[in-house]
Amino acid sequence: xxxxxxxxxxxxxxxxxxxxxxxxxxxxxxxxxxxxxxxxxxxxxxxxxxxxxxxxxxxxxxxxxxxxxxxxxxxxxxxxxxxxxxxxxxxxxxxxxxxxxxxxxxxxxxxxxxxxxxxxxxxxxxxxxxxxxxxxxxxxxxxxxxxxxxxxxxxxxxxxxxxxxxxxxxxxxxxxxxxxxxxxxxxxxxxxxxxxxxxxxxxxxxxxxxxxxxxxxxxxxxxxxxxxxxxxxxxxxxxxxxxxxxxxxxxxxxxxxxxxxxxxxxxxxxxxxxxxxxxxxxxxxxxxxxxxxxxxxxxxxxxxxxxxxxxxxxxxxxxxxxxxxxxxxxxxxxxxxxxxxxxxxxxxxxxxxxxxxxxxxxxxxxxxxxxxxxxxxxxxxxxxxxxxxxxxxxxxxxxxxxxxxxxxxxxxxx
Ligand code: SF4
Ligand code: SF4
Ligand code: F3S
Numbered sequence: 001x002x003x004x005x006x007x008x009x010x011x012x013x014x015x016x017x018x019x020x021x022x023x024x025x026x027x028x029x030x031x032x033x034x035x036x037x038x039x040x041x042x043x044x045x046x047x048x049x050x051x052x053x054x055x056x057x058x059x060x061x062x063x064x065x066x067x068x069x070x071x072x073x074x075x076x077x078x079x080x081x082x083x084x085x086x087x088x089x090x091x092x093x094x095x096x097x098x099x100x101x102x103x104x105x106x107x108x109x110x111x112x113x114x115x116x117x118x119x120x121x122x123x124x125x126x127x128x129x130x131x132x133x134x135x136x137x138x139x140x141x142x143x144x145x146x147x148x149x150x151x152x153x154x155x156x157x158x159x160x161x162x163x164x165x166x167x168x169x170x171x172x173x174x175x176x177x178x179x180x181x182x183x184x185x186x187x188x189x190x191x192x193x194x195x196x197x198x199x200x201x202x203x204x205x206x207x208x209x210x211x212x213x214x215x216x217x218x219x220x221x222x223x224x225x226x227x228x229x230x231x232x233x234x235x236x237x238x239x240x241x242x243x244x245x246x247x248x249x250x251x252x253x254x255x256x257x258x259x260x261x262x263x264x265x266x267x268x269x270x271x272x273x274x275x276x277x278x279x280x281x282x283x284x285x286x287x288x289x290x291x292x293x294x295x296x297x298x299x300x301x302x303x304x305x306x307x308x309x310x311x312x313x314x315x316x317x318x319x320x321x322x323x324x325x326x327x328x329x330x331x332x333x334x335x336x337x338x339x340x341x342x343x344x345x346x347x348x349x350x351x352x353x354x355x356x357x358x359x360x361x362x363x364x365x366x367x368x369x370x371x372x373x374x375x376x377x378x379x380x381x382x383x384x385x386x387x388x389x390x391x392x393x394x395x396x397x398x399x400x401x402x403x404x405x406x407x408x409x410x411x412x413x414x
Pocket of ligand 1: 170171172173174176177178179180197213214215216217218219230303
């Protein structure tokens with residue numbers, strides 16, 4: 001085991017391989033608050049990559065209803081229970097957050113790698129192999145809320161008594177992937193150019209250690225080929241080699257298809273030591289590192305996942321803190337009362353399929369003043385401009401959206 005630095009935990013941790021970081025890292029932000037659970041992303045992925053024999057149970061992208069739903073069933077509850085059984089108390093010291101290398105404070109518990117080593121498990125990480133039954137019904141408990149029977153009254157923010165939310169899930173293309181560490185054949189690798197994690201189908205022999213040890217359960221076994229497969233981050237689009245892209249890096253299918261405009265995906269530049277190069281005008285850097293409005297999913301597992309979530313503001317905070325770590329309260333506060341710049345950058349979500357490498361904001365007039373938590377907040381009609389990998393403008397969106405009225409003769413046309 002090597003010592004590596006995990007900034008999401010604010011400390012070093014043990015991992016099978018020494019640090020080796022890509023030039024760019026695939027990353028995405030999902031805004032849970034805006035997801036309508038339409039599953040367009042799920043079907044965009046399914047119809048692109050997993051429509052063949054032996055892939056019937058595979059959903060590289062899935063959207064599950066929390067807290068009861070999960071694909072495979074109860075994946076997170078089962079792993080949390082396993083980890084807590086071996087290493088009780090996944091606690092954080094959030095008393096000194098702030099620095100770029102420890103923005104959420106310091107994780108005091110053990111990761112899946114550390115707990116496996118201390119418990120002298122034969123595996124690299126704490127994990128389990130889901131049963132065939134658990135891979136069925138990808139959207140089990142859809143729209144099932146907590147407290148449905150008991151709550152009849154309208155609820156108000158900051159938390160609702162009756163609640164559920166949609167959790168959008170793909171492979172996190174982790175910085176320290178458990179799947180890579182798990183594979184006895186070294187069949188899984190992280191690409192040096194963009195950090196995308198892929199399974200080499202020639203090397204894979206179907207040992208399924210990746211399925212067992214990925215905490216997010218994103219590698220899936222294919223009986224027809226006796227190999228495992230996983231989300232490939234639509235790498236031909238991301239690298240700009242898809243014929244449609246004209247050489248420009250493009251967002252993955254699940255991102256580009258998102259009807260709710262909840263997804264923004266891109267690439268962040270990495271320094272050799274694994275830190276993110278300070279790029280305050282890269283939209284992902286801005287949202288994740290500057291505003292800290294988007295957080296990693298279960299950072300305590302220790303893989304340093306690269307998909308980030310804007311947490312749902314109506315959900316009880318203890319549940320969210322377990323899921324996204326101690327940065328939850330600050331992230332929700334930043335989202336409920338967004339800075340002027342954040343208001344503009346939030347408009348970039350799903351505004352173009354081309355990956356935005358840099359943004360600029362042109363200030364406009366004040367258009368409204370609203371009350372948030374009893375305090376006034378001004379809204380401005382600023383314009384956010386996105387630039388592609390070659391520095392050319394590809395999108396321009398204003399905070400105030402244009403309004404189209406359907407002509408009277410089409411009112412009932414469907
Ligand atoms: Fe590997 Fe799982 Fe991380 Fe994806 S989410 S890189 S499959 S450990
Ligand atoms: Fe599927 Fe591509 Fe989304 Fe991965 S990134 S879940 S391969 S659509
Ligand atoms: Fe390795 Fe997973 Fe294949 S453990 S051999 S990549 S099934």
